[in-house]
Each structure stands twice: as structure tokens, then as C-alpha cells.
Amino acid sequence: MDREIKGEYQVLLQAKDMGGLLGGLASTTTINVTLGDVNDNPPRFAKSIFHLRVPESASVGSAVGGIRAYDPDAGANAEVDYTIVPGEEGNMFDIISSGQSQEGIVVLKKTLDYETKKSYTFKVEASNAQLDHRFLHLGPFKDSATVKVSVLDVDESPVFVQPSYSLEAYEDTPPGTIVGSVTAQDLDDSSSAVRYSLEWQTESDSCFDIDTVEGTISTNDFLDRETADQHIITVVATKVSNPTLSTKVPVTVDVLDVNEFPPELAPPSQTFVCEDSRVGQVIQTLSALDRDRPPVGQRFFFKAPKELRNRNFTVRDFGSK
Numbered sequence: 001m002d003r004e005i006k007g008e009y010q011v012l013l014q015a016k017d018m019g020g021l022l023g024g025l026a027s028t029t030t031i032n033v034t035l036g037d038v039n040d041n042p043p044r045f046a047k048s049i050f051h052l053r054v055p056e057s058a059s060v061g062s063a064v065g066g067i068r069a070y071d072p073d074a075g076a077n078a079e080v081d082y083t084i085v086p087g088e089e090g091n092m093f094d095i096i097s098s099g100q101s102q103e104g105i106v107v108l109k110k111t112l113d114y115e116t117k118k119s120y121t122f123k124v125e126a127s128n129a130q131l132d133h134r135f136l137h138l139g140p141f142k143d144s145a146t147v148k149v150s151v152l153d154v155d156e157s158p159v160f161v162q163p164s165y166s167l168e169a170y171e172d173t174p175p176g177t178i179v180g181s182v183t184a185q186d187l188d189d190s191s192s193a194v195r196y197s198l199e200w201q202t203e204s205d206s207c208f209d210i211d212t213v214e215g216t217i218s219t220n221d222f223l224d225r226e227t228a229d230q231h232i233i234t235v236v237a238t239k240v241s242n243p244t245l246s247t248k249v250p251v252t253v254d255v256l257d258v259n260e261f262p263p264e265l266a267p268p269s270q271t272f273v274c275e276d277s278r279v280g281q282v283i284q285t286l287s288a289l290d291r292d293r294p295p296v297g298q299r300f301f302f303k304a305p306k307e308l309r310n311r312n313f314t315v316r317d318f319g320s321k
Contacts, residue, residue, distance in 0.1 A: 003035040004072040039077035039132040042141040043069035043102070049146045050124075052106060056114040057154040064093065064106040069126035069143055071102060078102065079129040085144070090122030093149070097129075106147065114153040115187045121148050157245040158184040158194045158237040165235075165251040167217065171225040171258050179208075179253060181216040184237035192241035199234040199248065208233055208253070217251065225255040263288040263300050286315070 011031040018024030045067070052065035071078045082097050082104030084090040092112070096105045104124065127142035135141075160182060167180035186192045196215045198205060208231070209220040217235075231253040238246040271284040288300045304315040 009033040037074040040135045043071040043080045043126040045145040052149045055152040056112045066103045085123040089120040157247045160184045160249045167253045170256045171223045178218045192239045263290045
């Protein structure tokens, strides 16, 4: 008997007395026979190739799609376990067995990128969770199929070539001087053009401007290192085909020093000297300040101007500091 072909039988039973001779009495009853299931059928895929599709923006852990192997047995004998055959492309996915539905749910395990890889192909095996060793001689209780996953392109924001940029510019540089450039690209197949702009967050950001097409950054005003020795500006790259998609990148501009300030003598306090002081005796030490940054402006040389020289005193330079 085969439960998968006919699972129930109805038998009409008659009993007669007098040994079944003529004139004897008889009665009948109906016997219902239900066949119990045994695991004598392996799971089988209805087709050899399953085609699934998933957008590249799908999050890790999300379901890609389902595949199914059918097992005509009942109850626990019909439960199917799914596994992905080890392989490089199969490592991107996992599969979850759905128990009574006999379905395997393919789940994303790693982030996708359409521009890097547009499709994945791997094999999946379906097997019975519980085997009956009496029927193993019928053949392997598993089946395999190929799964092809197509990655769908999603319109994405432009990508800057670098995660951040560092530029330098001398102070007092004339407005309009180019100090550097940034580059962003649209990696989608559509390859849309990109336009650049500055996101002004502070008043000092107005010291710079950017070419909307080329991405070159130029000065928009004179820079002053003594006021601000560094500017951090934000550049925005926007897709022309979809202005709602944009990307930001920080750009640091270090202002380089120019020797624009002369040294300033620190006002000395009143100096006294005894009348019998020996020649060469130091009676006062002079110092100077320079608002420029080292090493450009902090090297000093001291001497007395000719028109102010006094034959009783002289200025001796002991070295610059």
C-alpha cells in the first residue's frame, strides 16, 4: 500500500451464523482503515533553477526570496532542511528552513553592490530532517537545485574619491586664487553628472568659493592666519539627474604664515648703572615679539641705529631667539 496514492480504505465485513448455510442470520459492519505515514519519499525540487531578484540597497538579514522542494510524506516526515552548498558566491547568503511550509527562505548575509557584482549563482540542497533507515536503499533522501540571484541597481548618491581633503593656502592670498580641488563620481550605470557647492556653517566659510562643475576651491577673500589659522569647510556633491541625492565631504584648509609683521621691542624698564661699572658689563637685556608664526618670524638680530649710538654704551647681539 502507498499512503501517498491512497491513504484510507473502507472495508465492508459480514458475519453469518449456521456456518454460513442457507437460512442463517447475518449482519454487516464497516471497517475504516487509515494508513500511517513512513518516510519513504525524498524531497524533490520542481525545477532545477530558481531565479530571485534583490535590490542592492537591501539590508543585511532581509529576505531575498523563497524556494521549495516538495515531499509528499506527512508530518515530521515531510519536513525539509535546506543548506547552501559551500562556495564563494554562496557566502553572500543564508537559507532558513520554514518547517511545515516546506519552503526555504534565502536571506542576505552581506552588503550588496550592483556596481561591483550584478548577480550570484550557488547551489542549494534539500534533505529530510528525519530519515527512516529502512528506505535508504531507495536512493539519497535529498535533492539539489541552482539559485541565481540578480542584483537590481538602485540610484545612489555620488561618491567622493577621498573621505576627506586637506589643503593649504598662504595668508594674504588674493581673492580668486585656487587652493585645491575635490572630485566626486556617480558610480551608477546611468553615470549622471555631478555639481558641487559649499555648505556654509560659519561666517568664515564665506572666505572660499567652489567651481560647481570642476570642483576647484578658490579664495573668496583675504585670509589672515593671525585671525584663523585653519578653516574646515563642507563640500556638497549633488547628482544632476536626481538632485535629492547628495554627499558631503569635509575639507580642511590650513592657512600658511607669511612674514608680514615686524618684530616689536618689549618696552624696557628704567635702567640704572653704577658710575664705577666695568667695561662690558651687561646693564639691560632687551627682548622682542613677533606676531608671525615660527620659523618665519621669530629670528631676531639686535643692533643700535647709527643715529642713536652713544659712545658710552653699545648693543651686543648674543644670538637670536
